[in-house]
Amino acid sequence: MPPDDPTLIVAQAYVEVRQDKEIIKDLWTDDMKDLGFSGIDDESLAFFLLHIVHLKHGNQEFEGEPMDYTIIDKMNHYEAFPALRTGPFQEEEGTNLIRGHFRAEQNCHLVSFKDGYFHDDMMVFVHYSDEFGLHCMTSPNSTQYREILANPNVSILLEQRETVSQVIIDAVATPCACIETKKKLFHDRLPTRGIATPESPEYGLILFMPRVVSLHAVSDPTPKELYFPPTKYDKDIALIAKAAATHRQCYFATVSEENEVHMRMLGATYCHPTLGPYVVSRYTLRKNKEIAANPSFAIGLYDHVTTDEYVIEGHAYQLHNRMIGHTIFNDDMKLVGFTTPDDELLTIIRLVPTKTECINVMKAYGPA
DSSP states (O other): OOTTOOSOEEEEEEEEEEOOHHHHHHHOOGGGGGGTOOSTTOTTOOEEEEEEEEEEETTEEEEOSOOOHHHHHHHTOOSSOOOOOOOOOOHHHHHHHHHHHHSSOEEEEEEEEETTTEEEEEEEEEEEETTTEEEEEEOTTSHHHHHHHHOOEEEEEEEETTTTEEEEEEEEEEEEOOHHHHHHHOOTTGGGGTOOSTTOTTOEEEEEEEEEEEEEETTEEEEEEEEOOOOHHHHHHHHHHHHHTTTOOEEEEEEOTTSOEEEEEESOOEEETTTEEEEEEETTSHHHHHHHHOOEEEEEEEETTTTEEEEEEEEEEEEOOHHHHHHHOOHHHHHTTOOSTTOTTEEEEEEEEEEEEEEEHHHHHSOO
16 A cells, blocks of 8 residues: 555456566566575566556546456366365464464454455454454454455465565454354454444454465565364365266255245356355346345255265355356356356356255165
8 A cells, every 4th residue: 555545455457477588677676686586587586467457446446457358267277176185284383373473463464355256455453362263353344244254265464574574374254243252352442443342233253264374484485384174164165066066956945035935946056266156047036136135045956876965055145246257157057048258137146155964865864
């Protein structure tokens, strides 16, 4: 952010990694030797060329270059959803690193996902407690709180300019509504931020479950990365990815305004490495209106080949950004009437699981 303007600038962009020698000559300064580079002919020296698609500065928004969808196509050429990490884990060492840096409240960058897919960056105060771990407070009406509801994947960045180092935490964020937890974490600085009491409707508490903690320092060119065991959320996503890979039709249940359960068939459930689990729908359909009023959903899916039965429960959030359509559009969607990714009726419904279950029917109920 500019030193004379405290308003955060957030740019959505894609990056090219380049090593053009002529450009490196123009960019080179002797300060780069302090970062470990020997000179302009250093083979490890590269630069990032940023292509700005959209920029936000306070209440002002600016459009940049059109999105290069060939870049998105390259990102989407994946063979399988990433598997859960199996170890080794350094949970104790990682927790100690977090405790050492966040025992005192720190002002950090919190990177969440705008529209469930595109990075967004805001400044928040992050704190660590031995009982509840890493957490922050924000209004339930804030942008970051709403973004985390729709996609709990976040990254926390703590800059330490004195030591030219940074701590980066890849984590799952979970809004916490427990009043007892809120009371225990309430402190005397919150009233100055508009949160008068633990019962205040403006008191939104977010807990972070780390996946990876990285320490980057100029003094050590190799980042230190400490891994934690998979979170419940990651295990739920892995199970949904397994269900989606069956390419089976599923039952999708939502709750009506009359508090009645409505069930219908869907062609498929999908799971994207960045977007996560989702289904697609027409914006005008009844289920979209029901999800807008009550995000609770349930999915039932049966694979008759393996006799595995999947049950998924959670909250659903509708994403309307047209660029997301280009990242997930496939031939299946043409079969249900969507002609292009820019179809105005195409709505992506992102699924945030709270409970998943897989039962092999033959083993559970079949002959002994």
